[in-house]
Amino acid sequence: MDMLDRARRYLELHGRLIDRLRFEALFAGGPRERVLDVLRCYQNADGGFGNALEPDLRGSGSQPEPVEVAFWILDELDAFDSPMVTAACDYLTQVSAGDGGVPFVLPPVRDTPRAPWWETSDDPPGSLVPTASIAGLLHKHGGTHPWLAAATAFCWSRIAEIDKTTPYEARAVVTFLGLVPDRARAEAEFARLKESILATVALDPHATGEAHFPLDFAPEPPRLPLFTQDVLDTHLDALAAAQSEDGGWSPNWPIWTPLVEHEWSGYLTVQRLRTLRAYGRLKG
Incomplete structure (x- = not known):
């Protein structure tokens, strides 16, 4: 499966309804109104x-x-x-x-x-x-x-x-x-x-713990020149490689109760896909 298919499968298995609908609206032609209906709740x-x-x-x-x-x-x-x-x-x-x-x-x-x-x-x-x-x-x-x-x-x-x-x-x-x-x-x-x-900013893409990486500051091409293109490219490569075997992206901050790991991962999975697309690394 490609990146989007793996992410969809992850969200189907683990994601909140709002994050499944965000994915559908942003990457599969789904209606944004359904996302708004859930957000109102x-x-x-x-x-x-x-x-x-x-x-x-x-x-x-x-x-x-x-x-x-x-x-x-x-x-x-x-x-x-x-x-x-x-x-x-x-x-x-x-x-x-x-x-x-x-x-x-x-x-x-x-x-x-x-x-x-x-x-x-x-x-x-x-x-x-x-x-x-x-x-x-x-x-x-x-x-x-x-x-x-x-x-x-x-x-x-x-x-x-x-x-x-x-x-x-x-x-x-x-x-x-x-x-x-x-x-x-x-x-x-x-x-x-x-x-x-x-x-x-953690410039090492392999930094562990609660690191904050360049793409956290610039999830889409920034209006202000904070990072050089080679830094962004290095971190875009690392971001794509960080998709897990089950298709999601995981938080790197402490998980204090089990449920929040999948809730955050679903939210972040849509966010990471948006970043990769914003920089031309993902079609769809």
């Missing part, structure tokens, strides 16, 4: 998303990070005209901190099953993770919700304070700087931060 009455859309957050209640997951799915479907977007931005307005950003995670997480790294204080501040990625995606699709102006100001302010950074924060910053409309300001901040961002 993860959205709560307050407009936020929960219900393990982000597999490491098992609770039903809304949290900011699942909004980012939902927005990436809407982005790949070019579906930011969905009413889900406005409802989610209304939710973000409700939970934003006084600084204009949304927190990494909200205190109700303490009462739900979740991975051990989802911890927070009683009054958490705004965080670039996930505010910067959410804001960037809204800018990409011409978002006009009032939440976006305050969130954008927060991102500029917080980015200006960065000296050293962490992989997840760096990835969020790259997303924001690649998509925000003020290109001169974005390119100036990118030039200032480029070396700090690169310091968080």
Whole structure:
């Protein structure tokens, strides 16, 4: 079987419905409406998303990070005209901190099953993770919700304070700087931060553990020149080779309960196929 057939088989055996339908919509001519129908089931009455859309957050209640997951799915479907977007931005307005950003995670997480790294204080501040990625995606699709102006100001302010950074924060910053409309300001901040961002990247494609590779920062040809083509080619070769015998791609972060391994692998399998296609390594 070829790469797509193996991936389809993996998803049929192990993937969540939403990831099986994502595959069908993106690679087999399936209807995007079915993906949207399932995504709505993860959205709560307050407009936020929960219900393990982000597999490491098992609770039903809304949290900011699942909004980012939902927005990436809407982005790949070019579906930011969905009413889900406005409802989610209304939710973000409700939970934003006084600084204009949304927190990494909200205190109700303490009462739900979740991975051990989802911890927070009683009054958490705004965080670039996930505010910067959410804001960037809204800018990409011409978002006009009032939440976006305050969130954008927060991102500029917080980015200006960065000296050293962490992989997840760096990835969020790259997303924001690649998509925000003020290109001169974005390119100036990118030039200032480029070396700090690169310091968080695992350039060895065979690095083990919770490594963050170039294609995690540039899952499609980037707007900002973070990596040379030879680095991207090396990692595209490694990404294609990393498809498992059963057809999926696995997470490289700790698996704290067995179910999440297949949930994350299904999500990542569609994501990895999209990356390979974006760089011309996969037809279909």
